[in-house]
Amino acid sequence: MAKELASLMKNELADVQPSAILQFDKDVSQIPDIVKLTLGEPDFNTPDHVKNAGEASIAADHSHYTQSPGLPALRQAIATFLADKYQAHYDPNDQIITTIGASGAIYASLTAILNPGDEVIVPIPTFPQYLPIIKLNGATPIYIDTSVDDFILTPEKLAATLAAHRDKVKAIVLNYPTNPTGVTYRHDQLAAFVAILRQYDIFVISDEIYSELTYGEPHVSLGALLPEQTLLINGVSKSHAMTGWRIGYVAGPAAVIAKVGLVHQLTATAAATMAQEAALEALQAGPDDGLQMKVAYQERRDYLVKELNKLGFVTAEPTGAFYVFAKIPARFGQDSLAFAYRVAREARVAVIPGSAFPAGEGYVRISYAASLAKLQTACQRLAAFVAAK
Ligand SMILES: Cc1ncc(COP(=O)(O)O)c(C=O)c1O
Incomplete structure (x- = not known):
């Protein structure tokens, strides 16, 4: 019965999938000790x-x-x-x-x-x-x-x-x-x-x-x-x-x-x-509460972009928000979902596959709404992963 009713629902919903970002984040969250640079939310607490x-x-x-x-x-x-x-x-x-x-x-x-x-x-x-x-x-x-x-x-x-x-x-x-x-x-x-x-x-x-x-x-x-x-x-x-x-x-x-x-x-x-x-x-x-957070984000951004570039990830210099959109180095292929799962499993670093965004294939989105210490661990792990390939 439930199955028949489910087939009677709004046509436009047939094409709508649950958020690929949330799904990926949920999947990789099972991996012990993973450093997650996935979600688009501040790591700071509300003032x-x-x-x-x-x-x-x-x-x-x-x-x-x-x-x-x-x-x-x-x-x-x-x-x-x-x-x-x-x-x-x-x-x-x-x-x-x-x-x-x-x-x-x-x-x-x-x-x-x-x-x-x-x-x-x-x-x-x-x-x-x-x-x-x-x-x-x-x-x-x-x-x-x-x-x-x-x-x-x-x-x-x-x-x-x-x-x-x-x-x-x-x-x-x-x-x-x-x-x-x-x-x-x-x-x-x-x-x-x-x-x-x-x-x-x-x-x-x-x-x-x-x-x-x-x-x-x-x-x-x-x-x-x-x-x-x-x-x-x-x-x-x-x-x-x-x-x-x-x-x-x-x-x-x-x-x-x-x-x-x-x-x-x-x-x-x-x-x-x-x-x-x-x-x-x-x-x-607190109209300027965000400015203190921004100082921290900027420091993290500078660090992350520099380290990613060293590892062969080409990135534009992000001028806003708290994301780096990095091109996957050619030798890893351009299947961003496969790459992101591999990095999650082998390097224990979680980043969002670019395929979660239209026209984003071949890239990964890395959120720097995470502490500098976490970003450092993530970059060390990524460096070891890249070096081993
Ligand atoms: C561009 C953009 N708009 C809107 C939202 C949603 O914001 P809110 O949590 O206030 O609904 C997000 C959240 O990531 C976002 O990235």
Whole structure:
């Protein structure tokens, strides 16, 4: 009976697979003493002042629903944070929704704008989660493969892709700093994109969840450069080491945000009250909490890139997030899944196979959201593995 019912489910789900990243991580976690450089979450703990605010919220019995878009004070704090940090100006009353992680913001935004038959431009490799959501909404992702351009989207390819798909394209999903490549964009590069995007009536879903983690120039937000078309997605998961609290947000034009808010309301009602109060403390009292973590990430990045290069892994210098996307040396073949399992078993180092990302075959993603000591152990083990081959 259960089997028959399972065959009656939503057609679009037939193609959707569980996260390849989580599956790989689960598989290799069984290996004793493995050093895991797999997951995209800070190894730091949530700052104490933020934890205290969460505890105080529980103790004060703030265990009731908030307004669906989130506590007014939190929306004000988000607006202030975006204005102070990125010169992106939003009205907390009707232009910001607090969601369940950036994931909730991505889901609500895509679901609110897509009709069956729409096309969505997605530069790849990128965070895989956008793709099944696009497909569940009956829309089609149109890829721009950036691997041939050092993982940098070029204005020429953006313009050509938009022109070729002008009849059906509804949106573009940009993510920068980019998971998994660590690439980010400067003001002049973004300005070139904006000049092109302005020519089309399309939405720009701009996932800027790693905005506090740039290692060169400060982050520039499309919320500042192209507010009339942008749905700006961000959250406290990475900036404040708060992945488990599940607080993200989306900001955009009021009429658009009203519809995105409906999807959020239908799926979540509201984000958890005590987590919202913790996020309020994080943004209000600790807007720069992420900067201390960034200093550590930068040191780790420098170390990891240098060591990987010595071992023959070619990497672009990542300018944001906390990932290195490394080309597998030719003599190991380019099957990234086979390579990653081999490294896991033989070197006891876990890295994510590039095949978990579209256009990522032949690479591995190495997260440096791990202590320097762990990275040193991982590099020693990798060196021994490489030397033995
Ligand atoms: C690019 C990108 N967007 C969104 C998310 C999800 O963020 P959250 O945990 O706030 O839902 C991640 C998590 O790894 C990510 O890499």
